[in-house]
Amino acid sequence: MLEQFGAAIQQVNLSTPVLRLFGTTLALLLFVLVSRALLSKLIRTGIQAPELRRKWLVQTRNGLILLFLLGLVLIWGQELRTLALSIVAIAVAFVVATKELILCFIGSLVKGGARSFNIGDRIQVKDFRGDVIDQNLLATTIMEVGPGKLTHQRTGRATVIPNSLFVSEPVINESFTQDYVLHVFTVPFKRDDNWQLAQQVLLDCARAQCEPYLESARKYMRRLGDRRGLEVPVVDPRVSLQVPLAGEIHLVVRFPCRQGQRSAIEQAILLDAFGSHDFSGKRKEGDEEGEEPSAVIE
Template sequence: MLETIGINPAELAASETLLKLLISTALLITVVVVVRALSARYIRRNVASMELRRRWLVHSRNGLLLFMLLGLIIIWGEELRTLALSVVAIAVAFVVATKELILCVTGSILKAGAGSFNIGDRIQVKDFRGDVIDQSLLATTILEVGPGKLTHQRTGRMIVIPNALFVAEPVINESYTHDYVLHVFTIPFKRTANWQAAQQALLASANEHCASYLAEAKRYLKRLNEYRGLDAPSVEPRITLQMPSAEEVHLVVRIPVLTDRRSSIEQSILSEVFSQQEFSGAKEKALEQEGSAPTG
């Protein structure tokens, strides 16, 4: 009867199937959008810590995005399988054209599986160094810290790193201990300078600045290393010597500090020590004074 009025039953069934798929897709997207809005509202109202709030917002967004992708795959799975049988050649070309995007997704899976870093950690990849503020399936966003690898102040610039970089490059996580870290900075001296006095002054200043939280840092790092199955390192401030050349001596200062106070403690120690005494050339002056002193 349908054929007599010019309607093909097969086309009608296909139209009904397509309509059901579109309705299911619209319902899925609506549910995800509503849940996203409600969860973001709940997190902003009930999570006091700014860092924890940002972390939960990113995780909830990524989780809902993954849920939506899985839902779309389930809804359109049969149609996708049917379509895949006829587009093998196109798929190969598509893979070649989207190689970078595939590498980004692979890098995202790799860093998530390895637990390389979390929101708020300070990382370095190649020449990019900063604090992680966002992660997505394709890219990781950091606030740049620098300049160079030895300073700990933000430059005010934001860097978006494609996750493909994590497939081929090692990631340095400077915040893997989270609350407390062992912070290291180097001070160069000439061999003729009075670096021994500088070594004593730096050690005394480091002990003074770290005294208020040293016991807590010891407990925290010991507990963390026991959890990871590692030997607990010595936490007390220490200064070691390096001699990169015959004319130079480097004093390597290592101190335990709160993660967000690395730069301030380092600058406080340097300002205190070098504002009170001049160390360069002290040995030369002493030798000159001894040579000019009257004999006999």
């Protein structure tokens, strides 16, 4: 009887380290969950801007996940080292089977190290284009913008992009300059159309739309150039010419605006220009007697 009791005590003593590890892991999990709840409540009550609040919520969640994973490694590190020699073959098979997941982790490191984009930026990866609303270790979620590459309105669809794409594909960040961006759109004409008048009208409409904030945009671009060591771009609206085909003239309109106003200002310029003018057909004699605009208007 005493021998059986002693054997039971010995078994309990042998299992105590394992129980201690499980207890530590449970305590770490509770700490992470409580911290996330407190920080989320603090962020929701303390930050009023929706974009900034969403950014801090995502970063806090990802930071706590990394903290939890690091804690697991520290807690179970000794136990894992004792099993290392016996699971080499299993590890090789695991790497082959989970290659895509590993590439997602690597892609997360690549985009984080390169600072490719942040929450709220408008990006394009392959044929996927939209505003970043969430990102984690495996995937990045964007609100689709389109259709096509020249439209700036949300379609209402969310796209989940695996982070493995960021390892092999370039990322186009349309919000690189943050507060103010230089927006470009193209208006095609035939050679027989009155594109000279259209060039001047589009420029006047662009200047009228940008006038309220043009000086503020100039100052912001100068500060951005000084901070990042870049050449300061010309901010003033301009209309330049392109000749993609022998019978076509494309007017390329460029103007500064805030990130969320690209589509609205573009539509306002087009409505002002085409709502009050007819650019079809050759120029009339009365137009030819007037002042001819230059080929490139800046």
